[in-house]
Amino acid sequence: MYRVLLYYCYTPIEDVEGFREEHHRLCLRLNLLGRIIVAPEGLNGTVSGRTADCEEYMRILKADPRFAALEFKIEPSEAHTFQKLHVRVKPEIVHVGLPEIKPYERTGIHLSPQEFRDMKDQDDVVILDVRSDYEHELGRFKNAVTLDIENFREFPDKVDELAQYKDKKILTYCTGGIKCEKASAFLLEKGFENVYQLHGGIIKYGLEAGGEDFEGKCYVFDGRVAVDVNSVNPTIISTCHHCHTPSARMINCANPHCNAHVPLCETCGEKLDGACSEPCQQHPDKRPYDGTGTYPKLSNNYNPEQGLLSYRAPKVTS
CATH class of the missing domain: 3.40.250.10 (Rhodanese-like domain)
Structure with a gap:
């Protein structure tokens, strides 16, 4: 059994490069996949992994006084929801262009x-x-x-x-x-x-x-793309970008120069070969459509142990 962990923590991190290296090694050791951002203002990540590995990851993070208040949103999964591991240093843990705003000092x-x-x-x-x-x-x-x-x-x-x-x-x-x-x-x-x-x-x-009263599905930034949230009074509010029938199936347009995030029903997905429109379907750079409508970004996947290489966690059988 696998888990998906969604978390963030606004807290000062002084040596962001050093922390990134150490944290990347931890994720490699635990066979976690996902996206993690390290910034002077804190830590933000979504990762997937085996249940025991996720438990150990949470234990280690919570043992660090800087992240003692960190809360994890934990969801079950049948497999990894990511294909790769990225641990990056950025100016902010969510890009908005307001590094001077420090939520750990004042927020809602x-x-x-x-x-x-x-x-x-x-x-x-x-x-x-x-x-x-x-x-x-x-x-x-x-x-x-x-x-x-x-x-x-x-x-x-x-x-x-x-x-x-x-x-x-x-x-x-x-x-x-x-x-x-x-x-x-x-x-x-x-x-x-x-x-x-x-x-x-x-x-x-x-x-x-x-x-309750969350209408439609929730967009998430992993391989699931859209997840159910409402078990009380669920509805679908989005419509297919092409035929306008109710659809909560999200795709990225197969034309990489468009790459629009739009709902597209399965019928139109097949008809347009994963594109959001006929012009995008005809574009010479259109990506092959495998029925999912997701296209993981290519990466050199920096590994702190071995420099730059293409890294994927080893497959683990139940």
Whole structure:
């Protein structure tokens, strides 16, 4: 049996390069696959691995005083949900262009999934989705305010559009909670006074509150692409990009120059050979379509033990 771990922790890390090397070796030893970002402001990752390896990984991280408050969102899986391992150093653990904003010093009030569920329908509350277009088009909370952004780094430019809600309680949410830490901190910096965030994000809300009133599916950044969250009153709100029938099946356009994240039903997926449109289907650089609509990025997969090489964890049989 495998597990998928989603986590982040805003905490100062002084020697980011040294930590990255050490952490990469740990992941290699435990045969974990996934994407991990190390930055001066903290750690962010989604990894998959065998249950025992994930347990050991969590134990080691939690034993480090810097990550004592770290919380893992844990989901079962039948196999690895990643094909490769990346451990990278970046300026921020989620790119928004606000390295001066330090959520470990000041951020919105954390709400548990149960507290969020109890508050979300109150008259003086606005639910704010801080994710990108392709994410909230696939699934979002009922009555949520969404922003027209292709990437989270566009969020600061959209804050002026939220001025009409300054007298309300703003409940922010995202996939796992990491974007809300920066978003809610930035809202406080801009003069919003009553700012909250769904602690642990949509994933934890699904695990602990049944996902009630989350409409559609949740976009995730691993091989699963879209996951069910709502076991109370589930719906599908997205439609096929081509034929417009209800569909929660997400793909990346097979044309790498487009690479759009769009819902595409299986019938249209076969008809267009994984492309989002007929012009993209005819593009000479179109990638082969294997029915999944996912295309892992090529990487030199730096291995701290051996330099640059193509690394894949060894296959483990049950």
